[in-house]
Amino acid sequence: MKDGHLSNAKSGMKKSARNNSVRRKDVVAVLREEIIRGVYKPGSVFPTRAELQQRFHTTPVTIQHAMDILRRDGFVYSSARRATYVSPSPPHLFRYAMVFTTPPASVEQPGARFFQTLIAVASAFDGSQREPRKIVVQFSIEFEKESHETRAFLSSARAHCYAGLIFPQHPYVTGIADSPLCGIPGVPCAAIMDKPSDRIGAVMLDGDSFINKALDFFAGRKRKRLAVISNISDPSFQSPIMAGARHRGLTIKPYWWQAV
Template sequence: MPSRKVEAIARLLKEQILAGRYAPGSRLPTYDALMEQFGVTRPTVVRVLDTLREEGLLTVKGQRKVFVTQRFPHHDRYVWVTSEQPGSNEWSLFLAITHEVIERGETGITGQVSALVGVDGRANNPEYRQLCDFEGRGSAAGLLLVNSAMIYLLPVLQKPGLPRVAIGAPLPHANLVALDFAGLIDRASARLLEKGRRIAVMSPHASKLAAAQECLEGYGQHPDRVFTVHAAPIGCERLTELMFDRRSRPDAIFVMDDNLVPPLLAGLERAKVKAGEDVYVLAHCNWPRPLGMAEGVEHIGFDVREVLCAGKDLIDAHRAGAPCPSRLVPARFLGELTRPLSTATDATVEEKTVHP
């Protein structure tokens, strides 16, 4: 643990670096000059410089030549934080795709974007300790927090600190990036009515089924021509097959959860029905990783890159002292994306996401 003297000197040099006294890329004073300036020994100077190097403020070139880094993580590091773990029941495709986009450097954000996964608030949790370190040192531009009960209760987030953005739902001391689910359902309903007279809606969530039915009926669709199917990934294949083993089979399907797309396609195959030819299929997705595109499925959904960039913009506005109104990210069809699709395949994400 650094001594108080090391912490004090490191804090002073850090303030000077961030304030611009030492320009990015410039050389720091020599060891001897720092020893004389602060009246300390060489080992103390070494520990001070090690502390600043760990924060990403310094780099070493050659023998004892210490330079200020060109970019400071305090200004351009954005940290995405979730309490969920890959493979858990709560590890959704939205989380899996966001995490993969960050890991592959496809966010579209200028600067560093890193991910803390499985943050649970325990003192022995490495990710939580790292989050506390970011907060304590101020060594990030801001935090992109995926709302959950665990994130809401994390001790380190109970007081204002680094600029924060909550994704999905409000959190204390954080600006908000929300997803326009109402707009998604409205636009999807309009598209479905262009494509079919008998519409099936599939979702594991009763509230979303009710919202879709209400919207379709609001557009004038007769209730007898809307079939709501409460389906989970397990059993969806058989339910899909049964839907087409009847006279009043649907001619358009709205899949409101992308976890249902693979079993739905398997069910269509068993029923000898082709998406895009025999039945119109519109599925919710998380861009840029739509499932089933090659099999004839059309998609509407939220671009996780757009969500991250909206959060980054709010963090930057907060740091600049500008107004930070909540952002509502719209649902988009393929032709409306502001960034091109990635070359990653459906299987890349499906292999990482076991649970709905």
């Protein structure tokens, strides 16, 4: 009998813990959704714990755990006067993730200068008062070999801890385009690729702008003669560049153009 009572007590404790966990998740989900919908504006005073306890008909412990999760995720913060406020720069509006499927070592190679530059630029978006937007760089987010880190990141994205996801690597080459990350309501995705898809926006190189800026750079430094190394030798590609150079007083001889 004693063993039976003990077993029933343990079962009841486990069931109670599960119920509390589910209840806590429900409270977090409702409050987070209300912040996202603007019921509580960025920087506004958040309801007190006593008010939330009364509203949700739950315990102080459950409310405290829910507030801890919202604070951890950046949706609210507490002041020295013990009041709680909605973050002035909540994550669903100000935090972005730059997502790599490969480990950090992959962008440390000499041939990865483009990715290194992107990461350096992203570091300027640091979530400070001067720059409230923040870009978090995530590595090794791969769904074929789903790791704890990948599952945690997906959970954060589904919880709207990011305003958007940026894919520097082609998402249809890495396979991340077909992952659960793409298509989360309210969390848009963008990638460096030629054409957008129904789930991912595209950022493309503006070749004309690049050429004009390059020619302006050399003209501004009083250069007169230019050589070109290109992987394209088609005359339709060369002619606008030659014309732009002449317009700026620059000279490009045909034999100074090397196609590789």
